[in-house]
């Protein structure tokens with residue numbers, strides 16, 4: 001159990017926009033030194049939470065502490081040691097990356113100017129620092145946004161969907177950057193709607209749906225609670241494959257809803273192996289076996305898919321009983 005003052009601590013946080021409760025009784029704790037993910041589909045309330053954290057909007061109820069201090073106690077100095085951006089960072093496109101950082105460093109003061117080379121290096125933009133930002137790729141602009149944040153030498157870096165809109169190479173670079181920064185001791189709080197991203201780089205996660213927390217816990221706990229992987233199986237004789245599944249209680253096989261037919265196979269890898277070998281021994285050829293939904297992704301959908309008939313005020317869908325750490 002972590003000790004000490006948390007980087008971020010929210011208790012019973014609420015934000016309403018008219019009749020809509022965008023953040024509803026959210027409790028969350030980010031300890032110093034961790035990479036923490038707020039995960040949720042569109043409209044879950046992630047950005048609203050981060051906007052409250054940056055003091056851009058005020059909560060209607062609850063408490064939000066950053067390094068132990070609330071806005072009421074500390075005013076804007078609550079954000080001392082905090083940097084980051086909401087949605088996408090903005091720069092002057094007709095100026096170079098370096099010149100943009102110069103201007104920002106001038107606003108920040110405190111010797112930030114002397115850190116420009118260092119932060120450009122950290123985000124892998126040293127070689128392109130003299131080029132106009134208008135010619136940067138989206139990923140380069142996101143990385144320049146991180147560089148601008150690092151100029152402030154933060155203790156907490158807050159990133160809103162940092163990989164959003166990036167191509168696979170940009171996503172890889174952004175993930176590597178966050179991992180490097182975290183390894184250097186920086187606390188990172190990021191929002192995402194992508195389970196893969198959160199799984200890869202975060203230690204702990206809060207999953208939100210329509211403003212409410214539906215899961216709190218470590219990625220390891222989440223992995224342990226995820227359902228069996230789901231595969232699409234195509235065989236030379238699906239009817240026989242279905243009959244043989246009855247001898248393998250650890251696998252669940254059903255006719256798939258896939259437009260090209262085939263079977264849906266849900267099982268742990270070792271059980272799926274045993275079943276596939278049995279198919280071969282029975283003369284049923286396996287023509288294709290694809291992982292359709294990774295276990296964590298499947299859990300994410302279970303936790304966050306909205307009942308289309310439900311309004312926002314309906315309590316969160318009850319998650320599987322086995323999910324420790326789940327809140328509703």
Ligand SMILES: Nc1ncnc2c1ncn2[C@@H]1O[C@H](COP(=O)(O)OP(=O)(O)OP(=O)(O)O)[C@@H](O)[C@H]1O
Nearest residue numbers: 017020022040041042043044045046047048049193
């Ligand atoms: N300024 C606002 N006025 C009215 N409603 C708002 C405002 N900001 C957010 N909302 C609503 O609050 C809910 C949560 O929005 P928010 O942007 O926090 O979600 P999100 O999880 O960040 O989703 P996304 O990934 O789509 O940005 C949404 O229903 C959104 O329409």
